[in-house]
Amino acid sequence: MTDELSAQIGPDRTLLLVDDDEPFLKRLARAMEKRGFVTETAESVAEGKQIAHSRPPAYAVVDLRLEDGNGLDVVETLRERRPDCRIVVLTGYGAIATAVAAVKFGAIDYLSKPADADDVTNALLARGDVMPAPPENPMSADRVRWEHIQRVFEMCDRNVSETARRLNMHRRTLQRILAKRSPK
Incomplete structure (x- = not known):
């Protein structure tokens, strides 16, 4: 410190x-x-x-x-x-x-x-009107999307159909996304 x-x-x-x-x-x-x-x-x-x-x-x-x-x-x-x-x-x-x-x-x-x-x-x-500096290595947009899909998938107890419904996407599209590795 x-x-x-x-x-x-x-x-x-x-x-x-x-x-x-x-x-x-x-x-x-x-x-x-x-x-x-x-x-x-x-x-x-x-x-x-x-x-x-x-x-x-x-x-x-x-x-x-x-x-x-x-x-x-x-x-x-x-x-x-x-x-x-x-x-x-x-x-x-x-x-x-x-x-x-x-x-x-x-x-x-x-x-x-x-x-x-x-x-x-x-x-x-942080004090006053000082804005914190932006992160050094922010997550990519693809990574943010992937993280969100994973959170919703876990919230739905790993139920693909329910997750697809909540995300307003086709079930097969979701299955393809879930089968891939996480983006960097």
Whole structure:
């Protein structure tokens, strides 16, 4: 951790991470600890709200969709308990409507997955009108499309017909896409 980063974080280094993807949550917690944050993790809305009530952190990263509900409930609780908390909402289901809702609930930024620890740190520590720099290696449009199709496919319990219906595409077209390797 650099002295500059330490100064940006400030004296209260507490960070709440709420995500139901356990491997991602553990990786992000380790990465954020290396950057100087004192992390606490939660894998559900209920657990996140409980921590927000008992030990409201200075920073928070909250997944939008959790198994037991909407991460915006955690954002709302954090805003009530600690209005100065800097909150970033993460989601694998990026859409303008959910980004607007997250900001209305009090998030300072909204990042689409996959986001790395540098993206999260930059969003948490961004001040004022300074826009974060664009990512060094953004995903290609083909990769973004493939990721979206994979997420919907998993949401539909790997049911090709249901996924094709939700994506408004022909079932055989979807099968061809799913049979290919992921684009770079």
